[in-house]
Amino acid sequence: MSSPERFAASSPYVAFDHLATMVALVHADGTCLFVNSAFENVLGLSRRSMLRGSLFDWMVEPATLRDVVGAVLRNEFSISRFEAQLRRPPGSSGDPLPVHVIVTQTDEPDLALVELVEIEQQTRQDREERALDQAQATKELIRNLAHEIKNPLGGIRGAAQLLQMEVESRGLSEYAQVIINEADRLQALVDRLLAPHRKPHVVGDVNIHEVCERVRALILAEFPKGLAVVRDYDTSIPEFRGDREQLIQAVLNIAHNAAQALHERIQAGDACIRLKTRIARQVTVGKQRYRLALELHILDNGPGIPESIRDRIFYPLVSGREGGSGLGLTLAQTFVQQHHGTIECESVPGNTDFKILIPLP
Structure with missing residues (x-):
């Protein structure tokens, strides 16, 4: 096993395997000291084969990444972000993968950290976060609104029942019954809104x-x-x-x-x-x-x-x-x-x- 592969297998950088984004530790010439498992999964290649080549070769337009990595290693700036396209492996029918690239300095002067985030993945994560925030806001709105509706609704239904008992006209009694029926329908709707928040979670x-x-x-x-x-x-x-x-x-x-x-x-x-x-x-x-x-x-x-x-x-x-x-x-x-x-x-x-x-x- 070559020294880079031994280093990759035993170094603390394996913590990057727990990330969902693609991560590589790169020298100025594009050779990789380490690539994480997400990179392997996306490209469908083994870590060993990826360590033999240059990261720049996997980019549709390698010049941008080469220039940015060089600038980061020369300490011209500590971090840079840009959009790029990642090539698929030879023989793959897939189109190039749009990615957001983040190049960051490390504690080692000859290594840059390159992180690639799939644009689609980032969009999905943003959408999930918005959905979770919206669901939480909706839950609070439903709970508050339902309780505000329930109290006057009970009063309306009770008043309609009393009115129905007091009136002698059949027509007015029918109107009172309409009020009662609609109040019951609204009560059922409120109960359905509150149901998931009332029912215990049976695991x-x-x-x-x-x-x-x-x-x-x-x-x-x-x-x-x-x-x-x-x-x-x-x-x-x-x-x-x-x-x-x-x-x-x-x-x-x-x-x-x-x-x-x-x-x-x-x-x-x-x-x-x-x-x-x-x-x-x-x-x-x-x-x-x-x-x-x-x-x-x-x-x-x-x-x-x-x-x-x-x-x-x-x-x-x-x-x-x-x-x-x-x-x-x-x-x-x-x-x-x-x-x-x-x-x-x-x-x-x-x-x-x-x-x-x-x-x-």
């Missing part, structure tokens, strides 16, 4: 495929004709600790929305929902990195989510369906976040994909 061993099978049975029971619910499972996924009923409800809410959006294809007999499970490796959720995560996709071949609400589908009371409550996806997001996970959605006509990501032990 146990969860098999995600038992969750999917339960959802599949419920959907097919409601839509027995014209709809196929296809299984696409990775059966090697291990059990994990979680709230089984919450996860069933989260997946069911998404799948049920999909089935309702498929009504035209159900009539045509070619509607399809696919439940797909996979293992994701080295993922970052909520600024924390996990070695493994469950990736559950709920896909459908429906018309897609209207573009006008696509960025707001997880907000409460936002619905793309007439008569919808707009709470199903909000509750699904809440339940998944209680498992330290996230939900993302990509939708175009003919293909809508809800991806649930939950860290595994």
Whole structure:
């Protein structure tokens, strides 16, 4: 084993293997003293083969990185950032990968630290952070608003009941009953808004495929004709600790929305929902990195989510369906976040994909 490889295997730099971003320690000529496992995973190459070459060779335009590394090592500045493109390995069909490059000084004068952040990864992390902040703000808003509604609502209903007992006119009694019925409807809505915050988190061993099978049975029971619910499972996924009923409800809410959006294809007999499970490796959720995560996709071949609400589908009371409550996806997001996970959605006509990501032990 060469001295750089021995150094890479035994040095404290292996701590960089715990990062989700690509990291390399680089000499002025581009040769690497160390590359982390994220770099290996992205390029699909072994660390040993990467240490034999120059980091500059992996850039579409190597001159920029070469100049910046040289300037940092000459102490012209301590850190520099720029956008670049990382080449894929020879024989790969993938396009160059857009990256944000950060070059930093180290304590060793002949080494620069080069960090490459996938632009798509950074965008996803920013989106996840916004979603978490929005979900927390929504939770507080819902809780406060619901309590403010409940108190006068009880008074309105009680007054309507008293009025109904006092009036002799049948017409006025019917009006009073309308008030009572609407108050009950609003009370039910408030209870649904508060439900996920009231219900205790019951933790146990969860098999995600038992969750999917339960959802599949419920959907097919409601839509027995014209709809196929296809299984696409990775059966090697291990059990994990979680709230089984919450996860069933989260997946069911998404799948049920999909089935309702498929009504035209159900009539045509070619509607399809696919439940797909996979293992994701080295993922970052909520600024924390996990070695493994469950990736559950709920896909459908429906018309897609209207573009006008696509960025707001997880907000409460936002619905793309007439008569919808707009709470199903909000509750699904809440339940998944209680498992330290996230939900993302990509939708175009003919293909809508809800991806649930939950860290595994």
